[in-house]
Amino acid sequence: MATSSALIESRLQHLERHLEQENPVLLKAVQSFRELDAIAYRMGLLKRDDSYTSHIPWWPLIAVLGTFSSGKSTFINDYLGEKLQRSGNQAVDDKFTVICYNHERTNNALPGVALDSDPRFPFYQISGEIDKVELGEGDRIDAYLQLKACPSQQLRGKILIDSPGFDADAQRTSTLRITDHIIDLSDLVLVFFDARHPEPGAMRDTLEHLVSDTIRRSDSGKFLYILNQIDTTAREDNPEDVIAAWQRALGERGLTAGRFFTIYNEAASVPIEEEALRNRFRGKRDADLSEIHGRMQQVEIERAYRIIAALEKMARDIEEKAVPALTQALAQWRKRTLISDALVFGLLGAAAVSLGLKQDYLNNPPLWTQDPGLLYAAGLGLLLLLIGIHFGVRTLTAKSLNPQLRKANEGLEYRGDLVNAFAQCRRYWRSIFALNPAGWGRRTRKRLYRVIHQTDEYIQTLNDRFTNPSGDESPDQQMQKILNKNSDS
Template identity: 50%
Template sequence: MSEHIQITTHLENLQHHLKNEIDVLQDVVESFRELDEVAYNLGLIGEEESYATRVSWWPMVSVLGTYSSGKSTFINGFLGQKLQRTGTQAVDDKFTVICLGGNDQGMSTLPGTALDADPRFPFYQISQGIRELVSSSGHRVDSYLQVKTCASEKLKGRIIIDSPGFDADSQRTSTLRITKHIIDLSDLVLVFFDARHPEPGAMRDTLEHLVAETIDRPDANKFLFILNQIDVTAREDNLEEVVAAWQRSLAQAGLTAGRFYRIYDPTIAMPINDPVVKQRYETKLAEDLKEIHTRIDQVKNERAYRIVSVLEQISRDIEDRLVPQLSDWLARWKSRVFWGNLSLFILVAVLLGVAYGVTTPDLSPLMNMAPLEWGIATGVLIVVLWWLHTKVTQAATRHTIAQIGMQVMDDRTRESLQRAFKKNASAFKFSNTPSGWGGYARRRLANVRAKCNEYVKRLNDRFTNPSGAN
């Protein structure tokens, strides 16, 4: 109960925070509450959980890529402050959540545990998942996450996440898991490549996890692929050749969407002696940086649409994917229980028949049993059969939960299905329809989706003016 009160308080605080930003999102939080009730009744989430905490309510820009690809240099240039350490080797092995600090504060660094208690951050309650994932290594959440604050106005209304490079081996599994989480929640994803090192060995990981997996995403346009430190091509004036080589690599990874940019840092760039080449590079740099910065400036508006989209997506996911999968697992479980019971009951009947036939061939004693004796014998038999049925049910439940664990790859889906299955699997369960599912639950989900359309219209009224009316 205390955990339920805690999540309720978090949502109330979130609504209070959103009141001063975009009032539409206050109502979106209420729709998340309605969605939570449906999911809780189905057993997909616990009373201490909310789908609202799986969303980043702050506009979010993530910066990903390999070591030495210029991520930190770009962030420092954008902020106008030297917040992140830079270098050709690995200088930071943590994900850094960068946000605006207090008016009277300079730069400060906070541990990753600071992210756990605030549902506005994209890492709310993620530390438990990280601890479970790396329990054998002994690493804590602070080994993977940290917060940095500074007073740059560029951070007003948004957060930026700088990632460690993908070359790391010691925490690779955890890094990839957190990266996937970041990508899902981000409004904009900047993927950096180092033009000085075309297709290094570690680039295979980057291409696989940051490129290939974006192909079928409905939000693929939020990925910006940036070929950084392109000034190295100026000496041979072979910019087009280098860019073409990278584009071929991306094409081989299946890239079909996302914008491709070419930039460098003029303060540390190698000298470009040819004035014509220098002008061409500087012009292209200014054009691409302007477009990148414009996209970053737009994330506050895109954030609102993203959250509404996530709300609608979860609603459809529950009805179209999770409930059918749960029904299928219940049908498999019920089949196991039926055949297990039948096998045991037949075995018991055979054993009783054999035992009675060996000890008492004459059936007359059975015929002459008093009603009380019949009642006692029947009661004992029912108790034995019910005990066997319970054991079969428990064994089938354990087997099905293990099967869900092996066959469902996505962590959250697996956890949701196992939780919901445990709620539905009981000795008295005879239907494939999950508890909490029916016409009322369908109507509530349909109502959530209808409200999503209204939220989009209200956001359009806030951010657009197609008629040109004053």
């Protein structure tokens, strides 16, 4: 246990060192996560070798999704200024590739286990999720993931994820599960479609998975839909019809949010001979690329807000979902235990009375009942038997509630183990008449409210850093002015 706690503390200290210069607001937020961890440990919602900080990526995350040969890799290479990803008209990579910055001049490629075992990355322990799809597949983590690092300055402070095409194949179910995991964690999701294949109806499954589900998301604004290689439609009589066909296909699947862009890579484009047409396509492409790149630069700011929002959500999940679920389970457990005790003890009592009448113990009591020592021992043995039966009933009725708790666990947006928390509620020294879950009380509620109040303060600090409605100079600007004045004098 001490080793697990030391490992978590080491991870948190490493995270704090990383944030110390990058974002002081998030550095303070780590302390609030520590407080939340302590509450969850006490209640049994987290095990000692776990931390809420391990369930959110602390680096801004941009996901690049789409079909095979839709230009994802070419777009990434162009953005990085590095030929990092292989590109081509056929499927050239069937793995999820996490791309991050390094200081070395050479590009490095690492196996999937480097991601599965590192809590700083978004695929920490993803092998367990893959195992849920097909037992044993988690051991083949290198077949699903790889980590690449390159010295492109565009990667400083953020992570890109390039996905395999959605037309994949034998690994499709696992691929979709990992994709859902990425979408949930990402700050920005770029969804690529190929304008060279203007048959959106033939891609029904892809559109369903990447588009239809977004209308139910609170963060649907982070999706950008990109029709790539639009230059191939330049020779059409009405290239706008191709764009309109895709927009209709997205609209038919309920798309109500997210931006739609049309771009192409000039180095790999089909030459457009007519100058006016070429300028029109180029102008639209440059405007859309500028907006896309602008959003990619903003993810560092958006990530800070999302981490604070996640902290608040985790805290509210404990009070609004975990505690009510455990309280309801306690009430059901108490009721089931008392009813079961009454039935078992009633049957035992009836059996004892029946046996006594049969043996006529009233008129012919056994000899051992006349010995006080034996009578005391028999009474003590009977008491211990009844206590043992009661605790056996407690255990069985508690286990009958585990399926209900596992289902309630799915309602927690961030990881929490309600089954383990309930196990703490039914420890042998706790009475079945206890109303509150283990570790939950007035003091714990105050600690939780303190964390929630701190999230408001963090948001206000971020607002002060990134906005200035009053037009006044920020503290940084004031300090710079003083330094400039001293320098001049």
